Amino acid sequence: MKINLQNESTMKTKQAKIGYSWTFFFFGWFTPLLRGDWKWFLITFIVTLILAYTTMGFGAGVAQIVFAYFYNKLYIKDLLENGYTPADEFTDKAIKGAGL
DSSP: OEEEEEETTTTEEEEEEOSOOHHHHHHTTHHHHHHTOHHHHHHHHHHHHHHHHHTTTHHHHHHHHHHHHHHHHHHHHHHHHTTEEESSHHHHHHHHHTTO
């Protein structure tokens, strides 16, 4: 389900999805890179790199699957902490329903 978040000071609106991140599952750390989410790009890149190195590549796939479960929630949480607010009533209810 897609939600709309708006930053009142910059008047920027961002769309995000709640639930499993299929984009992270297929594209891994490229997802936060393309969204401009530098914090989670660095975290996921370093974790993936370490696991790939220590497990001859197998750990990178496992990390990608695990991060896909949590990434959208982490992304929305960071947006909310950086001044974004729900743009409509549906988004507000969806965020509260997701426990954010």
